[in-house]
Amino acid sequence: MYDYLVVGAGLYGAVFAQEAKRAGKSVLVIDKRPHVAGNIYTEKIEGIHVHRYGAHIFHTNNKQVWEYITQFADFNRFTNSPVANYKGELYSMPFNMYTFNKMWGVVTPEQAQKKIEEQRAEIQGEPQNLEQQAISLVGRDIFEKLVKGYTEKQWGRDCKELPAFIIKRLPVRLTFDNNYFNALYQGIPIGGYTKLVERLLEGIEVRLDRDYLADKSNWDAMARKVVYTGAIDAYFNFQLGNLEYRSVRFETEVLNIPNFQGNAAVNYTDRETPWTRIIEHKWFEFGKDEHGNELPKTVISREYASEWKPGDEPYYPVNDEKNSARYQAYQALAQRESHVIFGGRLGEYTYYDMDQVIAAALERSRQELA
Incomplete structure (x- = not known):
């Protein structure tokens, strides 16, 4: 019998497994996909490390996390500086002096600030929806060209129908700084993310193409404790309804x-x-x-x-009131499962950046293995 069965070979599961192994525990990691690394999986095509499940750029201000993860990979100096294309017009992201110069022809921070203040003034009182919230932060021109269409595509709804809290803040920089993240440490692991996760899992038994929920009782019997990083509602067979993504x-x-x-x-x-x-x-x-x-x-x-519909890959939790309440109910069920640790983006129904996943897995493993 193993000490721990880790369900999911993504970042959370790999970090927990690594820490359990270091503590002298026996660990089995399984994943229903044919590869490790979960959504940060990279595959080599034409010599290029392709991010199969969307772009992943590592960034953190957490020195402890940075020192931990750089044991397993060297990182390059990549800086995220996205470009926005609005009908063929190109703008710098995040919103900075290059953006404001292209938008309005302003050349000084004072001119840019004045223009933003003028446009923000159209929203009086507390913003009632995402559109009003965005305009109150950056003005109508930037909202119309750089926020509205992108956000409506992301959420599949008109900005007037989306809650204001989705855009609590939009970064506005009155400098010529194109670095998207305010992070001290940033980069891409040299050799790709798959190689990084393989290093985390070195010396640990991994079985791929294994569906835990399809044979749950047999898998449970193989270990004293389970670390489950799949969807929390799926674990409980959706008995309280689906969480939305x-x-x-x-x-x-x-x-x-x-x-x-x-x-x-x-x-x-x-x-x-x-x-x-x-x-x-x-x-x-x-x-x-x-x-x-x-x-x-x-x-x-x-x-x-x-x-999202059942069977699709879940990416972004819809943390509205209905889904948050449903998650709280599932969390109450999870607390009764004393032999199971629920962790990661799906297990905790939260949007984690990679450094937050690592920090959460390290914290949970320390509590567990102390």
């Missing part, structure tokens, strides 16, 4: 040219373009392979936001 569909293609868009991420912010963004994966590693050679081809992925 937004999903994403990807169309990936290899192009016989060296450079498609000159940037890792370009967001398409008009409503008419069906995809939300295009990722050109080679630019996460500066267009070169591990030996520093220029790559002659490129791989792009168009991303389409979609309503």
Whole structure:
């Protein structure tokens, strides 16, 4: 019998398994997919590490997390500087002096601030929906061109129908700084995320193509305790109803040219373009392979936001009142399962950045293994 059965070979499961192994525990990791690394899985195509389930850029201000994860991979110096394409007009993201200069022709921070203040003034009182909230933060011009269409595609609803809290704040920088994240540590693991997770799982038994929920009682009998990183509502056979998600569909293609868009991420912010963004994966590693050679081809992925339905890949929890209440009810059920640890994005029904996943797994493993 194993000490721990870890269900899911993504980042949370891999970190917990690594810590359990270090503590001298016996661990079995299973995953229903044919590969490890969960949604951060990267596969090599034409010498390029392609982010199969969407772009993942590691960023953190947590020194402890950074020092932990860099034991398992070296990271490059990639800085996320996305570009917004509105009907062929290109703008810098996040909103900064390059954006304001292109939008209004202003050249000083004072001029930009004045323009934003003028446009924000149209919203009086407490914003009642996402549209009003966004205008109260950045003004109508930026809302119309760079927020509205993108957000409506992401959520499948008009901005007037979306709650204000979704956009609590929009970063506005009165500097010429294109770095999207305010993070001290940032980069992409050299060799890809799959290699990173494989290092975390070194020396640990892993079985792929194994569906835990399809044979739950047999799997449970194999270990003293289960670490479950799948969807919490699926664990309880949806007895309180489905938790809702937004999903994403990807169309990936290899192009016989060296450079498609000159940037890792370009967001398409008009409503008419069906995809939300295009990722050109080679630019996460500066267009070169591990030996520093220029790559002659490129791989792009168009991303389409979609309503989630059972069977689709769940990406973003819909943390509205109804779903939050339903999750609380599932959490109450989970607390009765004394032999099971629920963790990760799906197990906790929360949107985690990668550093938060690592921090949560480290904290939970310390509590458990102390």
